[in-house]
Amino acid sequence: MFIETPLLESRALSERLGKSVWLKMEAMQPTGSFKARGISHACAVYKERGAKRFVSSSGGNAGLAVAYAGRKLGVPVRVVVPETTSERAKHLIGMEGAEVVVHGKSWDEANRFALASCTSADAFLHPFDDPLLWEGHATMIDEVARAGLTPDAVVLSVGGGGLLCGAVQGLRRNGWEDVPLIAVETEGADSYARSLAAGECVELQAITSIATSLGARRVCAESLSAAERRPITSVVVSDRQAVAGCIELLNEHRVVVEPACGASVAALDSGVEPLRAARNILLIVCGGVGTNVDQLKRWSADAG
Ligand SMILES: *Cc1c(COP(=O)(O)O)cnc(C)c1O
Secondary structure, eight states: OOOOOOEEEOHHHHHHHTSEEEEEOGGGSTTSBTHHHHHHHHHHHHHHTTOSEEEEOOSSHHHHHHHHHHHHHTOOEEEEEOTTSOHHHHHHHHHTTOEEEEOOSSHHHHHHHHHHTOOTTEEEOOSSOOHHHHHHHTHHHHHHHHTTOOOSEEEEEOSSSHHHHHHHHHHHHTTOTTSOEEEEEETTSOHHHHHHHHTSOOOOSOOOSSOGGGOOSSOOHHHHHHHHHSOEEEEEEOHHHHHHHHHHHHHHHOOOOOHHHHHHHHGGGSOOHHHHHOSEEEEEOOBOSSOOHHHHHHHHHHTO
8 A cells, every 4th residue: 555665866965965865755655655654554454453444633644644545445534633724635635535524723622522533443543653653664664675775874754753663663673773863853843852852751832843744742652762772863953944955855856845854854964973974874755745836935935
């Protein structure tokens, strides 16, 4: 249900950094983000266990991936989203044949309603805190290993930490426990950076970044314990830098991604030690369908 994505050596980024930068093009997944991997895997397992319906409360890339997996598996899907969800997002989810229910003013309200309306015949799909998701996400690292690339560092974005936990699992099962991970967030969505600094899970009061796909107010516990077992370096970039990362991908590789993904491109310039020391950098181009060229141009112009 998810596809093997291209692994491209970016000439533009490699030249600029004076090292090899490899792009794992998760933006090419059928649903436009890596979420297709873990969510398809989790949905297949829940169907096997007898789920008659999948329920999600994400109006973003996770909800879209659940809708897609449900269509492919022949299982009905209900996605509960708050009133703030864009018409475009509702349209995309509806196009996958899912039932879109609008409820509540905030995501918390929609999520509570979704959970309360679940029966024992439903499977609720969490957007990041589920070991089945991590198992599915890990396949992207298996593909890199099969392609014959051994990275010296892996750069990826962190929202709730599902992608990170998946990459950690993939790196471990390919014998790469020591390969440093660069965990990237934007200012105002930096729940992982703050939690690492505090040594415990810190909950953000609000998300103030435009990188809404990174907007988990608290990360999953597993992403924090992973940092005790293996090298993880946290990097926080500004929204402006994240948008510049999107524009660079657009200009150099002709792909449109969310600032959630542009943040990882921007982090290449952070100058953190594991990146300075690396010869081959693997960048997870996590993708995201929540933006378009016009929006990127507007953000870019606003940033001056
Ligand atoms: C979900 C998502 C993220 C963050 O992933 P987590 O598993 O929540 O850490 C980053 N970028 C995009 C495009 C996403 O859809």
